[in-house]
Structure formats: C-alpha cells, structure tokens
Amino acid sequence: MALYSDKVMDHFMNPRNVGEIPDADGAGEVGNPVCGDMMTFYIKVKDDRLADVKFKTFGCGAAIAVSSMVSEMAKGKTLDEAMRITNDSVAEELGGLPKNKMHCSNLGADALHAAIDNYRSKTKGAPAKELSGAGEGESKTCPFCDSELGVGADPICQSCQIEFEDCPECGKLASNNDTCCPHCGAKLKKE
Amino acid sequence: MSADKDNRLKINEIYMDHIAAAPVRREVADAMIPLLRDGFGNPQSVHGRGQAAAEVLARAREQVAALVGADPWDVIFTATASEANNLALKGVAPARKKKSNRIIISAIEHASVLNPAKTLGKDGYEIVLLPVDGLGVVPITRLKEELAKGAGVVSIMHANTEIGTIEPIEELAAACRERDVPMHSDGWGTAGVIPVNMATLGVSALTIAGQNFGGPPGAAALILPKGTPTRSLIEGGVQERGLRAGQENIPAIAGMGVAAELAAKELGANAARTKAVRDALLSGLPAAIDDVYVTGHPERRLPNHASFCVKYIEGEGMLLFLDQKGIRAASGSACTSKSLKGSHVLEAIGVETALAQGSIVFTMGPESRIEDVDTIISVMKPVIARLREMSPIYKRK
Numbered sequence: 001m002a003l004y005s006d007k008v009m010d011h012f013m014n015p016r017n018v019g020e021i022p023d024a025d026g027a028g029e030v031g032n033p034v035c036g037d038m039m040t041f042y043i044k045v046k047d048d049r050l051a052d053v054k055f056k057t058f059g060c061g062a063a064i065a066v067s068s069m070v071s072e073m074a075k076g077k078t079l080d081e082a083m084r085i086t087n088d089s090v091a092e093e094l095g096g097l098p099k100n101k102m103h104c105s106n107l108g109a110d111a112l113h114a115a116i117d118n119y120r121s122k123t124k125g126a127p128a129k130e131l132s133g134a135g136e137g138e139s140k141t142c143p144f145c146d147s148e149l150g151v152g153a154d155p156i157c158q159s160c161q162i163e164f165e166d167c168p169e170c171g172k173l174a175s176n177n178d179t180c181c182p183h184c185g186a187k188l189k190k191e
Numbered sequence: 192m193s194a195d196k197d198n199r200l201k202i203n204e205i206y207m208d209h210i211a212a213a214p215v216r217r218e219v220a221d222a223m224i225p226l227l228r229d230g231f232g233n234p235q236s237v238h239g240r241g242q243a244a245a246e247v248l249a250r251a252r253e254q255v256a257a258l259v260g261a262d263p264w265d266v267i268f269t270a271t272a273s274e275a276n277n278l279a280l281k282g283v284a285p286a287r288k289k290k291s292n293r294i295i296i297s298a299i300e301h302a303s304v305l306n307p308a309k310t311l312g313k314d315g316y317e318i319v320l321l322p323v324d325g326l327g328v329v330p331i332t333r334l335k336e337e338l339a340k341g342a343g344v345v346s347i348m349h350a351n352t353e354i355g356t357i358e359p360i361e362e363l364a365a366a367c368r369e370r371d372v373p374m375h376s377d378g379w380g381t382a383g384v385i386p387v388n389m390a391t392l393g394v395s396a397l398t399i400a401g402q403n404f405g406g407p408p409g410a411a412a413l414i415l416p417k418g419t420p421t422r423s424l425i426e427g428g429v430q431e432r433g434l435r436a437g438q439e440n441i442p443a444i445a446g447m448g449v450a451a452e453l454a455a456k457e458l459g460a461n462a463a464r465t466k467a468v469r470d471a472l473l474s475g476l477p478a479a480i481d482d483v484y485v486t487g488h489p490e491r492r493l494p495n496h497a498s499f500c501v502k503y504i505e506g507e508g509m510l511l512f513l514d515q516k517g518i519r520a521a522s523g524s525a526c527t528s529k530s531l532k533g534s535h536v537l538e539a540i541g542v543e544t545a546l547a548q549g550s551i552v553f554t555m556g557p558e559s560r561i562e563d564v565d566t567i568i569s570v571m572k573p574v575i576a577r578l579r580e581m582s583p584i585y586k587r588k
Binding site: 012013034 | 505507512525532533544545548580581582583584
C-alpha cells in the first residue's frame with residue numbers, strides 16, 4: 001500500500017496553480033519552515049469571486065497536494081463560499097490523507113482564508129472571523145492518530161505517547177515537542 | 192558469481208536505504224529455508240531434534256562471536272537491536288545502581304537507547320546527555336568530566352546512522368575503563384560493515400544486528416561478557432544465560448550466523464566498494480547542486496553512508512519524487528517521521544531547524560554501483576529545482 005492515495009500523488013507530482021500573483025488582491029501566509037510546513041496563497045478577486053488563486057508551499061507531499069487541491073477548489077467560488085472550504089472537505093476531495101498528515105490540510109484552508117481576510121481587511125477594513133480549526137467546545141483528538149485525548153491541562157495521546165498543549169496565540173493543539181505552533185507558527189516556549 | 196545480481200530486487204531500482212532494511216543474502220536464505228521447513232526442535236530438549244537445534248544455535252553463536260572477536264559465551268541473542276539496547280541499559284543500570292545512579296549517553300543515540308534512558312530517568316536515575324560537536328563527534332573531555340562525577344553505565348553508539356559519523360569509541364571506552372564504569376556501544380551501523388572487535392574497541396557490551404550485513408530480520412545480539420551484572424528483561428527459562436528467556440528463533444539466528452561469517456570474509460572488499468560510491472556522492476551532489484550541505488564527519492564516517500541537507504525544501508517531497516524513479520532513500524525531516532518531530536541528531540550537531548527539514552540520507556550496500564551516483568544526481572537536479580520553484584522561502588534568498 002502506498003503512503004498516499006493516487007489523487008494525492010497526482011496533485012503532488014503535478015500541482016495546479018503553483019506560483020505567485022505579483023499584483024494580488026490578497027495574500028495569506030501560514031506555518032513556518034521551522035515547523036516543517038509553510039504555505040503562501042495569493043488571490044485575485046473579481047465581482048466578489050476568486051478569479052485566480054496561486055500558491056507556494058514548503059512542505060511534505062501532503063502539504064503540496066493539499067495546497068494544489070485548495071487552489072483548485074477555491075477558483076471561481078465567491079469569497080463566502082471559499083471561506084466555507086474546510087480542512088475535512090479538502091482531505092475528502094483528495095481521497096483521504098494519512099492520519100498524521102491531517103494537519104497539513106488544516107494549513108491549506110487556513111492559508112486561503114488568511115488571503116481572503118487580507119483582501120477583506122484591505123477593502124473593508126474588517127477582517128472576517130476565524131473559521132477553521134478545532135474551536136472551543138469540540139472534543140480534542142490527537143492530530144497524529146485521531147484517538148481521543150485524555151482530559152487535563154496538558155492532554156496526552158496514549159497511543160502516540162505525545163503530550164499536547166494549547167498554543168497561546170491561536171488556541172489550537174500543539175505537541176509539547178513543537179518549538180512553534182503547527183497552525184499559526186507562533187513561537188512556543190521550550191523547556 | 193553474481194551475488195550482486197541476485198540481491199538486486201528490481202531492474203533499474205537503486206536501493207540506498209540499507210540502514211533501514213537490507214536484502215537478505217541468498218546464502219543466508221538458503222541456510223534458513225531447510226530449518227523453517229523441517230528443522231524444528233527446541234534446543235532444551237534431550238532428544239535428537241532438540242540436540243540438532245542446539246547444535247545449530249551453538250554454531251551461529253560461534254560465527255557471530257567471531258565477527259566481533261568475542262567469546263561465544265558472550266553472545267546473548269535477541270530479536271532486534273532495539274531489544275539488545277534496552278537490555279544493555281535497563282538490564283545493566285539497576286545492577287550497578289548501588290555504585291552510581293548516573294547514566295551517561297550521547298545526545299545522538301538511537302531512540303532504543305534514548306527512550307530506555309528517559310524511562311530510567313523517571314525511575315530515579317540521573318541521565319546525562321553528552322553533547323556532540325558539529326560533525327557529530329562526542330568530545331572525550333566532556334565524557335571525562337562527567338565520569339569524574341560518577342557513573343553507573345555509559346552508552347555511546349559506534350556510528351550514527353543518520354549522519355554516518357564514527358565515534359572514537361576506543362578512546363571513550365578507555366576513559367570508562369579507567370573509572371571502572373561499563374560502557375555499552377550500539378553497533379547497529381558498524382558490525383559487519385567496518386572491522387569491529389571487542390578487544391580493540393575496549394567496550395563492555397556491544398549491540399549488533401544481522402540485518403545490516405545480509406542477515407534476516409528477527410535476529411540480533413548483545414555481546415555481554417560473562418560476569419557483567421545484569422538483570423533480565425524477559426524472565427522465564429534459562430535461555431541465553433537466563434538473560435533472555437523464551438525459545439530461540441533458530442532459523443533467524445542461524446541466518447545471522449551465516450551472514451556474520453560471510454561478512455567477516457568480505458568486509459574489506461565491500462567497504463572499499465561502497466566507499467567509492469559514497470565518496471562520489473558526497474562530493475558530486477554538492478558540486479552539482481547549489482546549497483546542498485554534507486552532514487556528519489567527512490572522513491570518520493561509515494563507508495556506506497552519505498547524508499545531506501538540501502536548503503529551501505523539505506525531505507519527504509524529495510523522497511517521493513526519487514521513489515517514482517526507483518531511487519529509495521531516507522530523510523530525517525519532521526514530515527517523514529510519524530510524530531512529525533524533527534531529527535534530534537541534526538539538532539544536536541547544530542543544523543538550523545528549517546535546513547534540517549531538507550535532510551536526505553543514502554546508505555549503500557554491496558550491490559551499489561558507482562554509475563548509480565550519476566543517475567541519482569541527474570534525477571535530483573530537476574527534482575530539487577522543481578521543489579524549490581514551489582517553495583515560498585526560496586525566492587526570499
């Protein structure tokens with residue numbers, strides 16, 4: 001069995017919409033090469049629709065495939081529709097991702113949404129609300145194996161033996177081993 | 192004679208991940224198959240079948256001992272090198288606790304040394320992680336400083352499998368002997384690959400695994416001279432001097448014995464061949480592509496090991512593209528590990544975290560050829576260019 005589905009491999013080997021838009025209407029960047037993944041999305045907006053979407057990604061096969069899929073899904077959509085692209089819908093379109101790579105799909109949607117927020121803040125001065133990611137009230141699961149995490153201030157995944165903490169910046173889960181948040185790139189203090 | 196051809200799995204496949212897993216030698220499989228088919232027998236049994244199995248076991252013990260210049264009695268067969276490392280730490284440290292509860296290991300050990308040490312740390316032992324220099328070498332002065340404060344057991348790997356650096360074990364072990372502290376060394380990367388001799392190294396215990404020199408999975412050993420106080424991790428019968436209970440995996444152990452005997456004979460020639468391939472890659476890749484850096488020691492390194500960090504990109508993408516072209520390699524990048532944690536070895540030698548993501552490791556075997564290097568370089572050039580073209584940090588150079 002291969003590591004990735006055929007569709008993921010296709011988007012990884014032949015990514016769509018790679019590049020930059022020099023006169024982009026909005027740009028969004030998430031992650032950090034130190035964390036292992038970084039994505040930058042550029043958008044061109046016409047009549048409230050995404051006329052063009054381009055990206056650049058530093059990261060693994062899944063991260064590149066996710067960026068490519070997000071760009072393809074977003075193109076032609078209205079801004080509101082594009083804001084409703086979720087991590088799950090991207091992973092689903094790709095025919096699934098390995099459990100420990102699900103966080104890559106989070107970054108893809110986040111980067112697109114950041115670009116839209118950037119456009120909106122420039123045009124209306126009011127950034128849209130955070131839409132993606134595990135918000136409060138959701139039960140927490142391990143981003144690597146999807147098992148439910150033990151309750152406590154610092155939840156632990158029993159099967160991966162990884163301790164987690166909440167990122168002080170974005171509130172999402174980061175492993176205790178992380179030097180920076182895998183979601184927003186904020187620096188985490190290390191012992 | 193073409194053992195090479197036999198071992199080559201697929202036409203046009205360039206397999207350079209020997210340190211992860213290597214093909215079982217044909218002669219080894221030939222020795223194992225009759226034992227799997229009708230060679231069953233428990234070496235503890237008095238009857239003929241049992242005694243035949245005991246003879247096979249004794250022969251393998253001699254062959255494995257001969258590879259590293261040990262007494263056959265010193266060989267404790269285990270299933271894996273990880274198990275042997277666990278036994279060396281969790282077995283020896285408690286038996287020495289009254290003398291000292293300090294365990295000294297290097298910062299670049301394999302997880303099967305690091306994690307047992309971590310566990311022992313939770314049980315009241317003091318764990319000392321020795322830092323390494325930029326080439327991955329444990330400084331003798333640091334070990335001496337720590338030994339002066341007392342130590343129960345020391346474990347420093349013979350060679351690091353991520354960066355290829357060979358540690359100055361002879362010197363380090365001499366310092367331990369001066370203080371009468373047992374020193375274990377993980378010889379996963381070295382036994383059967385370079386000359387390894389217990390007396391020359393001067394260590395008290397050594398982990399070896401057959402997989403690295405054409406043996407089957409499922410057989411490894413801890414060379415542990417008799418008289419080293421040790422606690423068993425698997426208790427039960429009297430197998431392996433009572434230190435590793437459970438019926439022996441006779442076919443795998445026999446295979447490891449045959450592999451050890453062949454490796455001892457061919458070691459010099461194999462090392463010379465892989466070294467030529469290694470050196471061509473170590474000099475060729477950075478010369479052909481900008482911003483590619485060699486990791487580990489340039490000379491004091493495994494003869495079958497070439498490792499690099501490629502700037503601006505991440506390792507897994509490279510591995511996937513290379514795999515499509517039949518080139519199998521490895522990486523220490525965070526994305527290629529299940530826990531998404533970056534390599535502790537690259538961190539210990541001071542490689543900046545972003546650069547460490549571009550780690551790529553090639554480990555050669557007897558079938559590797561010098562022509563493979565040209566193929567690898569010509570495939571990597573466009574792959575790296577393409578991934579860099581996609582990378583948001585490349586343009587910001």
